[in-house]
Amino acid sequence: MTGPVLSAGTERRAGGVLRLVLGDQISDQLSALSDIDPQSDVVLMAEVRGEATYVRHHKQKIAMIFAAMRSFAGRLTARGVSVRHVRIDDPENSHDIVGEIQRALEATGCKRVVLTECGEWRLAEALKAFADGSAVPVDIREDDRFICSHERFRRWSGDRRQLRMEYFYRQMRRDTGLLMDGDEPAGGQWNYDAENRKRLPKGLQPPIRARTPANAITRGAIADVERLFPDHFGTLDGFGWPTTPDEAEAILDDFLSTILPGFGEWQDAMAASAPWMWHGLISTALNIGLLDPLETCRRAEAAYRDGRAPLNAVEGFIRQILGWREFVRGVYWLKMPDYGLRNALGADRSLPWFFWSGETDMTCVADTVEATRTNAYAHHIQRLMVTGNLAMLLGVDPDQVDDWYMTVFADAFEWVEMPNTRGMATFADGGIVGSKPYAASGAYINRMSDYCGACRYDVKGKTGDRACPFNRLYWGFLERNRSVLAGNARLAMPYRTLDGFGEDRRRALLAEAEAARLALGAVPKAASPR
Numbered sequence: 001m002t003g004p005v006l007s008a009g010t011e012r013r014a015g016g017v018l019r020l021v022l023g024d025q026i027s028d029q030l031s032a033l034s035d036i037d038p039q040s041d042v043v044l045m046a047e048v049r050g051e052a053t054y055v056r057h058h059k060q061k062i063a064m065i066f067a068a069m070r071s072f073a074g075r076l077t078a079r080g081v082s083v084r085h086v087r088i089d090d091p092e093n094s095h096d097i098v099g100e101i102q103r104a105l106e107a108t109g110c111k112r113v114v115l116t117e118c119g120e121w122r123l124a125e126a127l128k129a130f131a132d133g134s135a136v137p138v139d140i141r142e143d144d145r146f147i148c149s150h151e152r153f154r155r156w157s158g159d160r161r162q163l164r165m166e167y168f169y170r171q172m173r174r175d176t177g178l179l180m181d182g183d184e185p186a187g188g189q190w191n192y193d194a195e196n197r198k199r200l201p202k203g204l205q206p207p208i209r210a211r212t213p214a215n216a217i218t219r220g221a222i223a224d225v226e227r228l229f230p231d232h233f234g235t236l237d238g239f240g241w242p243t244t245p246d247e248a249e250a251i252l253d254d255f256l257s258t259i260l261p262g263f264g265e266w267q268d269a270m271a272a273s274a275p276w277m278w279h280g281l282i283s284t285a286l287n288i289g290l291l292d293p294l295e296t297c298r299r300a301e302a303a304y305r306d307g308r309a310p311l312n313a314v315e316g317f318i319r320q321i322l323g324w325r326e327f328v329r330g331v332y333w334l335k336m337p338d339y340g341l342r343n344a345l346g347a348d349r350s351l352p353w354f355f356w357s358g359e360t361d362m363t364c365v366a367d368t369v370e371a372t373r374t375n376a377y378a379h380h381i382q383r384l385m386v387t388g389n390l391a392m393l394l395g396v397d398p399d400q401v402d403d404w405y406m407t408v409f410a411d412a413f414e415w416v417e418m419p420n421t422r423g424m425a426t427f428a429d430g431g432i433v434g435s436k437p438y439a440a441s442g443a444y445i446n447r448m449s450d451y452c453g454a455c456r457y458d459v460k461g462k463t464g465d466r467a468c469p470f471n472r473l474y475w476g477f478l479e480r481n482r483s484v485l486a487g488n489a490r491l492a493m494p495y496r497t498l499d500g501f502g503e504d505r506r507r508a509l510l511a512e513a514e515a516a517r518l519a520l521g522a523v524p525k526a527a528s529p530r
């Protein structure tokens with residue numbers, strides 16, 4: 001490869017518009033493309049090391065993004081659009097998005113740049129700085145693939161004392177009409193979680209899931225990633241992510257037609273060696289633009305209206321996309337950049353090495369990390385109640401927690417990763433995303449999974465080396481963070497229990513938790529070998 005792949009006539013387009021498409025903007029409906037003139041404009045796509053290495057993304061994530069960009073470039077070219085596609089192995093590649101815009105302006109003679117705002121603060125700032133100093137006009141457009149605009153979220157958040165997803169979600173239901181019967185929520189309730197959250201009964205096997213076989217373009221991207229990013233996290237053998245809209249549609253079809261009816265009931269269940277359960281496996285496709293979130297919700301609603309899936313499942317699924325996904329994105333843009341510095345619990349320990357290696361006797365953690373290495377995926381409850389809960393109970397520095405979540409998942413983009421990690425999972429944001437920490441002992445994991453039976457640790461044990469580490473850590477976590485958490489009304493019960501223990505026992509629980517933290521490798525950062 002000697003230079004950018006150019007479709008015919010791309011070389012000089014004096015007077016045309018240069019339209020940037022980033023690796024997570026793979027969509028015909030992208031605002032940057034809405035008024036494209038194929039006669040004069042050029043679409044720029046650039047595979048750059050800057051984006052591929054600002055964290056050491058899972059190999060599958062890089063392969064998925066490169067493959068999706070290459071396929072999209074091909075589809076646009078086939079429609080007569082001029083595309084300048086800079087490949088990762090182009091010797092003149094500047095390996096920086098802004099650098100590639102500048103090179104493309106020089107090469108094409110385009111007189112204007114149009115782009116869709118990008119999803120991460122880091123790159124958004126770089127693009128804003130470029131726009132401010134640019135000799136040609138730069139038009140940064142809103143990303144209208146999201147259901148809730150920045151302006152709508154700001155208006156909703158207004159001067160509310162607290163931002164709560166449930167109220168935001170109800171507003172989104174009203175705004176979109178999704179699952180509404182007139183002014184009322186379908187079925188008379190906004191939320192059917194009381195019917196969900198069941199433990200998997202013995203003998204019920206999670207369904208076998210359709211994955212996407214790698215097409216020729218994806219296979220090429222996988223080979224490039226293996227060659228160019230060998231030391232990144234994870235393996236490529238289990239790659240199964242869609243990289244084209246058709247492939248993404250096929251995964252969504254399979255989910256809606258056969259899996260969705262079980263989504264609600266088993267939404268919070270976990271099982272060993274069962275990485276997918278009844279989850280949608282669509283976050284990568286939604287996040288990079290292969291699926292449209294509103295359309296996805298409408299199709300799920302149609303499954304309910306046609307009697308193909310029960311309301312508890314469909315409402316639960318729509319709430320994740322219309323509610324949580326839009327809510328965390330709104331919080332991210334409302335609160336950044338301060339949000340990325342929040343550390344409400346003063347967590348300062350280093351992340352234990354087994355988060356990367358999976359080498360731990362904690363069956364629930366080992367299974368989650370192994371699934372993540374193989375699939376670049378863990379389902380929500382594994383992310384929240386296994387790795388997230390453990391990182392919070394250990395008091396791991398939120399920067400290291402963020403780095404881990406950004407690195408290991410194919411769907412990780414900071415706008416969605418950070419509020420989930422700093423907010424929902426570890427309470428580092430002090431209660432912006434969630435009203436209380438999701439701290440739980442081993443009893444929760446035991447109730448919702450089959451992990452504990454096969455574990456070396458005793459899920460009923462409270463103290464000592466054989467006791468489940470979640471139990472050893474739980475009360476010490478509450479005691480350690482008393483000054484921040486004890487005033488939280490939703491934690492009144494556990495703090496009452498803790499207070500009933502008396503001072504000596506509380507001191508012993510703190511010591512027990514500290515011993516567990518050190519034994520697991522959550523040491524003060526200065527003492528960390530890394």
Ligand code: FAD
Pocket residue numbers: 278279280281282283284286287317320321324325326328378379380381383384388405409411412413416417418420421424425
């Ligand atoms: P399903 O369970 O089938 O849910 C359907 C869709 O709902 C998902 O595809 C996703 O788009 C949306 N959704 C569900 N829960 C959330 C949520 N809490 N926030 C935002 N969207 C949600 N999701 C990401 O897309 N990228 C991340 O980097 C990410 N990091 C997370 C980190 C932590 C600590 C936690 C607790 C959650 C994180 N999530 C993240 C949210 C959620 O776990 C994933 O979206 C989900 O596991 C993706 O798998 P799925 O498509 O099978 O989801």
Ligand code: DLZ
Pocket residue numbers: 021022023024025046047048049051052053057061062065097118119120123413
């Ligand atoms: C994640 C990613 C990766 C791995 N590589 C590229 C790339 O080479 N070129 C590109 O345009 N985008 C890439 N991306 C996606 C960007 O990181 C993403 O657009 C920003 O982080 C904003 O969300």
Ligand code: SF4
Pocket residue numbers: 361362363364365441442443445446451452453455456457458459468469470
């Ligand atoms: Fe996880 Fe504790 Fe159960 Fe082991 S006993 S699987 S560490 S919850």
